Amino acid sequence: MSDVLDLTCELIARPSVTPEDAGCQAMLAERLSRAGFACERLRFGSVDNLWATHGSSGPVLVLLGHTDVVPPGPREAWASGPFAPEIRDGVLYGRGAADMKSGVAAFVVAAERFVAAHPDHPGTLALLLTSDEEGDAIDGVRRVAQLFRERGERIDWCITGEPSSTAELGDLLRVGRRGSLSATLVVHGVQGHVAYPELARNPVHAALPLLGELTARVWDDGYGSFPPTSLQVSNIHAGTGATNVVPGTLEVQFNLRYNPHWTADRLVAEIEAMCTRHGVDHTLSWHRSGEPFHTPEGLLRAAAREVLAAFRGGAAPEESTGGGTSDARFIAPLGAQCIEIGPVNASIHKVDEHVRVADLEALPGLYLAIIERLLRAEVIA
Numbered sequence: 001m002s003d004v005l006d007l008t009c010e011l012i013a014r015p016s017v018t019p020e021d022a023g024c025q026a027m028l029a030e031r032l033s034r035a036g037f038a039c040e041r042l043r044f045g046s047v048d049n050l051w052a053t054h055g056s057s058g059p060v061l062v063l064l065g066h067t068d069v070v071p072p073g074p075r076e077a078w079a080s081g082p083f084a085p086e087i088r089d090g091v092l093y094g095r096g097a098a099d100m101k102s103g104v105a106a107f108v109v110a111a112e113r114f115v116a117a118h119p120d121h122p123g124t125l126a127l128l129l130t131s132d133e134e135g136d137a138i139d140g141v142r143r144v145a146q147l148f149r150e151r152g153e154r155i156d157w158c159i160t161g162e163p164s165s166t167a168e169l170g171d172l173l174r175v176g177r178r179g180s181l182s183a184t185l186v187v188h189g190v191q192g193h194v195a196y197p198e199l200a201r202n203p204v205h206a207a208l209p210l211l212g213e214l215t216a217r218v219w220d221d222g223y224g225s226f227p228p229t230s231l232q233v234s235n236i237h238a239g240t241g242a243t244n245v246v247p248g249t250l251e252v253q254f255n256l257r258y259n260p261h262w263t264a265d266r267l268v269a270e271i272e273a274m275c276t277r278h279g280v281d282h283t284l285s286w287h288r289s290g291e292p293f294h295t296p297e298g299l300l301r302a303a304a305r306e307v308l309a310a311f312r313g314g315a316a317p318e319e320s321t322g323g324g325t326s327d328a329r330f331i332a333p334l335g336a337q338c339i340e341i342g343p344v345n346a347s348i349h350k351v352d353e354h355v356r357v358a359d360l361e362a363l364p365g366l367y368l369a370i371i372e373r374l375l376r377a378e379v380i381a
């Protein structure tokens with residue numbers, strides 16, 4: 001069994017359902033310490049975070065990942081135990097096989113190989129691992145980034161090992177992420193009998209023109225390689241169930257995925273103004289889950305592109321800003337250039353989550369090649 005396969009299996013066998021770490025980070029810290037990394041355990045609330053560094057000068061290259069996984073769902077839906085790693089036909093099955101214990105294991109193996117081959121490398125190689133990526137994401141990387149800001153800790157480059165490949169390993173290089181903003185809109189009316197509308201105020205009728213404008217609006221035409229900003233209504237509810245009652249309130253939840261044309265503040269102001277213009281009696285509450293970020297052309301993108309193209313026999317990866325959010329959203333605002341490279345994401349969060357063993361075994365080499373292109377004297381001088 002190869003080192004990275006062995007380590008991935010050891011991680012899958014620990015049932016680290018968010019925010020539980022189940023000993024994953026302690027095991028990795030021990031390994032990294034043995035390789036010469038300085039390890040700092042940062043526990044906030046019920047969340048474990050690990051900050052491991054090798055070197056003390058700039059530039060700082062961070063490998064970012066999470067040890068937590070989403071719940072497996074019903075055991076009987078799985079062909080083998082979600083926390084009992086099993087290989088069938090060259091594919092490794094288990095919760096976290098793709099998202100993202102394979103990426104974390106590949107990071108650790110690549111880091112060990114790098115410092116063994118270049119013990120006096122210039123710059124700093126660091127790993128940042130959290131056990132709260134899949135959950136609330138409050139005491140995880142968001143909190144660590146706040147600490148780094150207070151300490152004046154600088155990060156130049158960040159590689160996230162989230163499963164970002166689509167059909168085959170290395171076919172996609174993520175170079176940015178859209179921002180995400182959620183809202184709950186409550187429209188207030190007055191409940192009453194449908195036969196006496198003059199004694200009631202119908203919040204559904206009040207809300208419809210507003211919702212019409214909100215959902216029909218074109219927010220922008222996209223931004224660079226980003227798709228246009230989109231608003232989607234996810235839940236809507238009003239009514240008591242009876243056919244003769246005007247409801248007292250209407251509640252709508254919606255989410256915006258937005259490109260760097262907008263900030264959360266500007267979207268909030270725009271939508272508040274729209275509600276006011278419609279004269280609707282309402283309350284709006286917001287949840288901001290991360291501003292967008294974009295990594296422009298530069299050393300990091302170029303190094304990653306070269307390595308992935310070489311791995312795929314010359315075929316350059318698609319450079320994309322699509323998909324959901326990741327913890328890179330908290331590191332990018334520190335001034336870091338961020339990219340994401342990881343295994344194929346087709347099975348993440350599903351039953352029978354898996355990764356091809358051949359992909360897993362190629363992953364440390366890809367990360368190592370990128371690290372070697374960045375942390376060398378010619379680049380840093």
Ligand SMILES: [Zn+2]
Nearest residue numbers: 099100133162
């Ligand atoms: Zn993940």
